[in-house]
Amino acid sequence: MKLRQSSKWIQLSLVAFASALLASHAFAQDAGTRVAVVNSEKVFNESNLAKAMQTRLQNEFTKRQNDLRDSAQKIKSAAEKLDRDAAVMTEAERIRRQRELADQDRELQRKQREFTEDLNQRTFEERAKIAEKANAVLKQIAEQRKIDLIVQEAAYANPKADVTDDVIKALNSQK
DSSP states (O other), X not given: OHHHHHHHHHHHHHHHHHHHHHHHHHHHHTTTOOEEEEOHHHHHHHSHHHHHHHHHXXXXXXXXXXXXXXXXXXXXXXXXXHHHHGGGSOHHHHHHHHHHHHHHHHHHHHHHHHHHHHHHHHHHHHHHXXXXXXXXXXXXXXXXXXXXXXXXXOSOOOGGGBOHHHHHHHHHHOO
């Protein structure tokens, strides 16, 4: 029985040793592959294109956002006034004002949904433009440095393999 277990351990050891040899040989063949990493969120947040995008979106959507906030405040004030005055109102008047407030609230919620959808759509469009330019820059960097593969959002990357700052610098130098 002990001899059989010992024999199995030897077999397992030989298989492990052979696997290690094959794996090291496979990695040695692939040692010429050059890999880099880019943090796309950093590009989308820190490049001049991204900052200009934020400014454009802010200019485009600030008025609507302020209007929505003002409408919400008016509805809140009207609801508080209704709560204060409800005791001295007729039931018909109270019900009418509650319906008006409910209608105004539904309209506000609809406008808020539209605002969010419009903002998301415009953000997506602007980010797509930046991504297109960043991908062109990444291709140039890959060709210049003879990089075979550029990975986005790696779990870990040696800082020497990170080309994010180079991408941002190249994007910032474009007109």
